Amino acid sequence: MEKKTPFYQHHVKxxxxxxPFAGFLMPVQYQGIIEEHRHVRSAAGLFDVSHMGEIEVRGPEALKFVSYCTVNDPAALAVNQVQYSAMCYQDGGIVDDLLVYRYPEHYFLVVNASNLAKDFAWLQEQSKGFDVTLANTSDQVAQLALQGPKAEPLLQKICDLKLSDMKFYWFGTGKVDGVEMLVSRTGYTGEDGFELYFDIKYADQIWEALFQAGKEFDLRPIGLGARDSLRLEMKYCLYGNDIDQTTSPLEAGLGWITKLKKAGEFNGRDVLLKQKAEGVKRKLIGFELEGNAFPRQHYKMFKDGAQVGEVASGVFSPSVSKGIGTGYIKAEFSAAGTPFQVEIRGKMVPAQVAETPFWKNSSIKK
Amino acid sequence: MNIPKDLKYAASHEWARIEGDTATIGITDFAQGELGDIVFVELPAVGAKVTQNKPLGTVEAVKAVSDLNAPMSGEVTEVNGALEGTPDVVNKDAYGAGWMVKIRISNAAEAANLMDAAGYDKMEKHGH
Structure with missing residues (x-):
């Protein structure tokens, strides 16, 4: 039986x-994926992401522990700063990707809903020998993502933080419609926006306050379908498609978050150092298909008659109106512009490694 | 759920409008709703032979692809060319402007393998 988020009735209405998605009943769409996708690119949309998992790490060795479990360097975070990171097994495979929030005395981790149980058990296992306490607060936390070029003026109407001072990947604790919450300038769409974390008891109030404030901006609820097409146009990774326990962050194009030279030991370092030194054998690339053809997960990629890779994610891109995807391809064919083929129902369809992100007019202010 | 009474239905969610020896074929309103925004419909050429319950084309939506199966066997006499530019009419009008192909029926007895509206409605409610 799937769980319902505190916004379930609002979705139905x-x-x-x-x-069903990751153990929850979630809205896949309201008006249609393409329309919702374009609305987020041009105005503002609200996503219920309360299914995401939240884990607090407290204790004298919180920093050391988070650094041990993640590939990015949390020591580089200032208070109120957010970091995109990944947790790896000792063999370099990815446990999950996550956001790390730095508070003065503790860390707040946001992980994928589908991985929460696995992540929490794994973190508990890793925490042996560290002076830390872990708390899974997921069931008490409501999360909404307000995304789109109108997100800031909309939220500013009901938020007491000065949002124009908040940079991308920073957060603050402030009041929205009088309710104290974590306001984070982050998202998974490639547009400017905010993610709000607050006590589930205020779910109805905040949902209604955002739509009230959002009337003049034509705020609309957006489903998981558009969340996926929006993230794929940015080549943001989706766990289970683009990354999993068999892929390393270096293969996935996440070298930019993999801080091999950071101080202290961390899971996967030896394998990742070796991969870095030798070069990875395959890389996650973005690609476009020619014509009316659309890539789907597990389609095979060919070059000169030999299989050279497999599609990880595929979608019709509403922004470029063609089939786009990601896939792991042999490293020698990973340069932008390289032609190859995708086998679709027995036919070889021409494809080309693309410059990513596919969406080039992001409203994110860096 | 929109299930016209004058059509026949396949378990794989196609409909057939049988008029004399011609069947007009499309996907049901339920099917278009499940697929979401349809972005391309790949159809056979006029003259192609199709076989009951075998794929005759594909329907591509933003997130998923689905086979279009032939509800009856026959030869394709017409394809809906309008779908090439505006595949979304399948979402808007699955039983009308969103029709996909017409075939000349080669074995009228196959109609017995299809469901009527009541049968399709029941199937849909009890386990698709």
């Missing part, structure tokens, strides 16, 4: 088509 708004015409959301509810589907």
């Amino acid at each position: 708004a015409g959301g088509k509810m589907v």
